[in-house]
Amino acid sequence: MTVRDIDHFANWLTDCGAEVLEPTSEWEILRVRTSSGLLVVHQNRKGIQTWPSSLLDIARSYNAGIKLALAATRRRRKASKTYQDYGALVRRDGNGCFFCSTIVASPESPVPSDFACTVEHLVCIAHGGPDHLxxxxxxxxxxxxxxxxxxxxxxIKLRERMRAERCGQ
Ligand SMILES: [Zn+2]
Incomplete structure (x- = not known):
């Protein structure tokens, strides 16, 4: 189970923005920093592997050919700002997408990149909108x-159209 080719999986993780690190012992076959934290796969003398459950979830997406947004370190500061806004906006509006109304997952959870959480401005900054909640x-x-x-x-028109399309499905 899990993945057939660990090197290929490691390359895919890198493509998704995760940081693959050097193993720190001979029992580690994969050490990777992701948006879900530092994850390590161990393999014992008998070749039995131990996978953290969040990495198993990620491997399921890999096996299904679904790309994830897994960057942790470089975008940390930005992510934490998004994370603060996420909390405040969920309290105000609930966790539905402004446009399509389906759930927007927390910025910390691994989701397909199309469905990653973004905080958008109703009036764009470029059009003079304030950077305020x-x-x-x-x-x-x-x-x-x-x-x-x-x-x-x-x-707002786009939002009405997207919600109407969803209702029509
Ligand atoms: Zn949406």
């Missing part, structure tokens, strides 16, 4: 990209 909402990365730099009324 009253001008922010939660959205999936994918939905946010569709909205791009639309004006606030256009974003």
């Amino acid at each position: 009253s001008n922010k909402f939660l959205a999936h990365r994918k939905c946010n990209e569709i909205a791009g730099n639309l004006s606030a009324p256009e974003k």
